[in-house]
Amino acid sequence: MDATDVIRTKRDGHRLRDDQIDWVVDAYTRGEVAEEQMAALAMAIFLRGMDHAEIVRWTQAMIDSGETMSFTDLGKPTTDKHSTGGVGDKITLPLAPLVASFGVAVPQLSGRGLGHTGGTLDKLEAIPGWRADVTNEQLIQILRDVGAVICAAGAGLAPADKKLYALRDITSTVDSIPLIASSIMSKKIAEGTSALTLDVKVGSGAFMKDLETARELASTMVCLGRDAGVATVAFLTDMSSPLGRCVGNALEVRESVEVLAGGGPRDVIELTCVLARQMLALVGQPDADVEAALRDGRAMDVWRRMIAAQGGDPDGPLPVAAHTQEVVADRGGVLTRLDALAVGVASWRLGAGRARRQDPVQLAAGIEIHVEPGERVQAGQRLLTLHTDTPERFEGARESLDGGIDVDPDAADRTGARESVFLERIE
Numbered sequence: 169m170d171a172t173d174v175i176r177t178k179r180d181g182h183r184l185r186d187d188q189i190d191w192v193v194d195a196y197t198r199g200e201v202a203e204e205q206m207a208a209l210a211m212a213i214f215l216r217g218m219d220h221a222e223i224v225r226w227t228q229a230m231i232d233s234g235e236t237m238s239f240t241d242l243g244k245p246t247t248d249k250h251s252t253g254g255v256g257d258k259i260t261l262p263l264a265p266l267v268a269s270f271g272v273a274v275p276q277l278s279g280r281g282l283g284h285t286g287g288t289l290d291k292l293e294a295i296p297g298w299r300a301d302v303t304n305e306q307l308i309q310i311l312r313d314v315g316a317v318i319c320a321a322g323a324g325l326a327p328a329d330k331k332l333y334a335l336r337d338i339t340s341t342v343d344s345i346p347l348i349a350s351s352i353m354s355k356k357i358a359e360g361t362s363a364l365t366l367d368v369k370v371g372s373g374a375f376m377k378d379l380e381t382a383r384e385l386a387s388t389m390v391c392l393g394r395d396a397g398v399a400t401v402a403f404l405t406d407m408s409s410p411l412g413r414c415v416g417n418a419l420e421v422r423e424s425v426e427v428l429a430g431g432g433p434r435d436v437i438e439l440t441c442v443l444a445r446q447m448l449a450l451v452g453q454p455d456a457d458v459e460a461a462l463r464d465g466r467a468m469d470v471w472r473r474m475i476a477a478q479g480g481d482p483d484g485p486l487p488v489a490a491h492t493q494e495v496v497a498d499r500g501g502v503l504t505r506l507d508a509l510a511v512g513v514a515s516w517r518l519g520a521g522r523a524r525r526q527d528p529v530q531l532a533a534g535i536e537i538h539v540e541p542g543e544r545v546q547a548g549q550r551l552l553t554l555h556t557d558t559p560e561r562f563e564g565a566r567e568s569l570d571g572g573i574d575v576d577p578d579a580a581d582r583t584g585a586r587e588s589v590f591l592e593r594i595e
């Protein structure tokens with residue numbers, strides 16, 4: 169087999185044969201297919217697409233590139249969720265302990281942020297002492313003892329995806345439905361969960377900007393899951409404005425703890441509870457009262473044990489940025505738009521995210537949101553507080569907010585308000 173033949177097949181708009189897919193994914197993982205050849209193939213797939221059978225085979229080849237895990241000996245069902253990523257999306261933090269408080273296992277193998285969307289592991293590293301890396305044995309032990317783990321996926325899980333994702337990131341080939349669907353589902357299937365709830369984000373702050381492409385991505389992933397024996401359901405949820413009132417690592421941990429303490433912003437509570445109900449329904453608990461578990465401290469109790477199990481101090485002080493600056497309304501009226509992408513890029517520029525995989529993040533950097541779309545503001549009223557340790561970053565962050573905030577003096581109250589983050593459910 170020859171990489172150039174495989175590239176040419178896709179470049180010319182033909183479907184890849186099973187043996188071509190198996191060979192190219194395996195040879196790339198072993199370093200036999202060069203990065204530039206895989207870059208060309210990824211671009212050909214990006215431009216030409218793949219049919220369903222090709223996506224299924226590609227996903228299986230990525231699973232077969234590494235180890236698979238099994239939780240069958242745990243003695244309790246496993247249920248997992250995956251979000252395609254957004255701005256202020258800290259839902260995994262309150263969700264995993266909430267669901268585990270119902271006696272099921274929640275293995276959340278999570279990632280780091282790249283670009284304007286944050287990463288769950290970066291957020292948790294704001295907690296003093298907390299470590300993302302656990303061995304497979306520790307993972308199983310924590311699932312047994314506590315019920316929830318949020319940790320880095322081991323190097324052995326879908327290594328083809330690890331290489332390919334890094335390559336896609338630098339070749340503008342991330343936002344392709346076949347490549348995203350196979351990337352996400354290869355990891356989830358290899359991880360061995362029995363049920364999966366997908367949160368597919370739609371809007372300016374998401375990979376998928378419109379409902380139609382998000383729907384196609386969600387259906388593709390639901391089919392891949394079902395075909396692999398994983399009970400899978402997807403929700404399409406709004407990401408046109410940020411989720412909650414905090415964006416940035418330590419700030420998002422603070423907001424998650426508020427939710428676990430029975431408070432927090434309405435949209436974060438709504439999304440946490442709807443996803444929790446779905447995750448539990450998929451493993452036979454359709455009537456779980458998840459709101460009660462937030463109110464009465466059961467979810468908080470699991471959170472504290474989950475953080476401590478990975479070396480973290482749940483009472484430890486979260487880092488606070490050395491510098492803050494306020495963004496105020498330039499006129500009175502209704503805040504009709506707070507654009508998720510603009511806020512995400514601003515937070516990233518403040519230091520909350522990384523430009524290259526090896527870059528460090530500033531744990532305290534980010535943005536606090538004081539006013540939500542639909543609310544009325546006075547001229548000069550505080551809309552956002554920017555946080556950073558490096559004040560030279562304020563200017564770039566403010567530039568990225570230009571055009572992302574609309575205050576309309578003539579708009580009626582509630583114009584632009586988001587009544588619910590839920591758009592559709594796909595199963």
Ligand code: URA
Nearest residue numbers: 252342347348351352
């Ligand atoms: N998340 C992933 O794991 N893979 C993608 O391709 C996109 C988002």
